[in-house]
Amino acid sequence: MSVNKEEKQGFSRRKFLLRATIGTGVMLGIAYGSTPLIRRKIAGVANSAEAPYQGPTDDPKLWFEVTAGNQIIMHCPKVEMGQGTFTGLAQIAAEELEIGMEQIKVVHASSASGNIDQFATGGSTSIASLWVPLRQLAATMREMLLRAAASQLNQPVAGLQALNGVVSGNGKSLTYGAIVAAMTEWTVPETPALKDPATYQHIGQPYPRVDLQDKVMGAPIFGMDATLPGMVYGAVVRPHTIGATFAGADISEAEGMPGVIKVVLEEDFVGVVANSYVEAENAKRKIKARWTTEKVWQTADIEAMIRVGQGKDVTIQKEGNTAAVLEQVSASVITAEYFSPIGAHAQIEPNGTLAYVEEDQVTLMLSTQVVKITRQEVAERLGLKEEQVIIQPTFLGGGFGRRLHTPNAMQAAVMSRAVGKPVKSFFTRKEEFQNDTFRPPTHNVLKGKLSPEGRIEALEHHISSGDVMYGSPLLPRILQTVIGSDIGAWRGGMIQYHGIPNYRAVSWRVQLPFATSWWRSLGLLANTFAIESFMDELAEQAGKDPVSFRLEHLTDSPADVRLAKVIQKAAEQAGYQNTASNGRAMGFAASTDATTPCAQVAEVSLQDGKLKVHKVTCVLDPGLVINPDQVRAQCEGAIIMGISSILYEKMEVEDNELHPIIYGAYQMALLKDAPKEIEVILLENDATPGAVGEPPLGPIGAAIANAVYRLTGKRHRRFPLEG
Amino acid sequence: MPTTFILNGRPVTVQADPNSPLLWAIRDELNLKGTKFGCGKAACGACTLHVDGKAVRSCSYAVKFAEGKSITTIEGLSQEGKIHPVQQAWMEEIVPQCGYCQPGFMMATAAMLAEIPDPTDEDIDRNIVNVCRCATYYRMRKAIHRAAEISNTPS
Structure with missing residues (x-):
């Protein structure tokens, strides 16, 4: 889905910013949208699981820059x-700008440009939320260029057309670059009508991603690669235990280590700055930091906390009366419970920042999903205005939600201020594994009752999870009260089979002693594993084929129809079989996430006792597909x-430490584990683009577990299956 | 004590501690950032480069061992303006997502193809054991076979 259509869209014509610059032509900026209360927007998220565009809303912001060489940045x-958001957004902008793909270059907006997303990059919302605003911005800019060309060529606008970055008509033409170079005063027109989808040149094309060449040639584009003249390295001592509070440090030995410039001892952390990475890390090991902890935790303690029935419960979905059906004395209620472990982000580029604090300005270069919050935190800590803190985002060496809070920026800035030099500082791998904002463990309880005809009369889903959205700096505490439950924890937890007469979903909140937060797709992976495994269990009890059993419980509502279509297509494309043959078996599962339905069929076998996924058929309906x-x-x-995640990944707590602390020991899929066949079919049953990055993580767990059950007769209700 | 070696075809001398990891000398002293830091324990392969044509995880390889050797990094994989078959295949298959681990994978692949010009799937499974969190493995396998095909096609 696109932006919330109830909100007033459009931008203020008064706020076009025109600024002549030396060497690069002219920058055209624009302020987009009204400023509805963030509270209302977030409440909208709770209802629809969509995040409306949270773009800049006050002053003019820089969006497009036209170079003399006729390129648009x-x-x-x-x-x-x-x-792939740069590529998709470039296609959308190029479409309305009427330029070729080779004429557009996408860069990360520096916070100095003013173009700061007010929320974050994440939640599979980037393309969907900018779908309308970006086309309006680009179309308005194209219209401005047309009108400017009309005056320069002394021709009526109506006789001119824009194509491939050139305005032409009556045998005359001007490039956008030439138009901009000759223009000093601009007229800001009304936004013209957006293009008819039938005329799209770029939208829908499978172009190579715009950053492909840089990424294949090894260009220095990541936060880790950033440099500034005179840069030195900082290393922060991070706790290795749960619930550790910093209580000072003995720094005397570290101060005498080779290459050390300064040991920076603050109230809340200690770090050392040295001439090189190796010297900083060596000196860090000589700092004797003191930590206080209240309790020694073990995995068993955490598992005992994550239980349905403990903590605070909120009903997140209710239809009919499940209690009336499930609590009848004679009712033959089917119940099953499912478990998922603590998961690590394990993105390969560690968190880190290059910070340079000068007299009245701070420059930070880093991989972050939250420019706005990072800037706030640094400004607050250094006692500066936010405008004095310039964040230059870089390409991220993986996000997955790990960079939705980057307090490491503040620490690098404090160290830079202490030594008066640019300081680069980042996590070691052990620190990443022990200070992650983990995917919380879960416990899901499902209860269902079948009618004599084998239809579901009532279905209840109870989810116990550590926090995802709650506790995140992305959402102020007051908004948590407004929303009333952790929408991240229960993502994917609602019953999607609306033909069931009585259903209910309940979220149980547990606060764990370590940080848990956003992890790609949030609760979707674990919650769909539970629901879609249970649907197979019910189908078997009903004596029905799992695919037709699912379809039986869908209505003719638009969302259910879209889901039915991906289910039917996936079963057909995979040639879904409900029985094992030749040592292989198939499993089926489907989910809807942020309005995008997805169905998958996994084909598995056991080879020397090891589970092997041979093929996955995936049908996704994200609406209009940009690329x-x-x-x-x-x-x-x-x-x-x-x-x-389903086969291998699992973090454990041993004597208050999170383990493992290294790849390999934290087992992950490698090339050998990837299916040799992945067939993806895209349906486009909506005219606007929807979520893509997370929805296909929904069905895979249950699809595999259901396949394993068919193959072996063993029902796995806990992942990792091979753990 | 300075250490001298050939880097991407040119002799270089570095001042880094001979016992420190080669990775940091390449990244910071020689300012080539394509070789990545991922784990520092030779567990992920993001720092893979070639030492005399063999794949080496440079985060755990001391500078002193590079003395007199020939080192190739991702920046030197393509030579004389001609794109290396592995990089060409990676472009054709549009393998990268975030891209951070990809130089390590391409270097590991190039070293494997030098030994096994036409690898089977089993050869690939056994030899390419780096970690990619975006899990671009499906396209990688296709790209590896494609790179072998390009290499084995007379031009």
């Missing part, structure tokens, strides 16, 4: 972490990331 408020190749890439990656 788009300053993008969303960050590129692999999800089919990138949507496929997201599906392929999500499927294999899901296989990794």
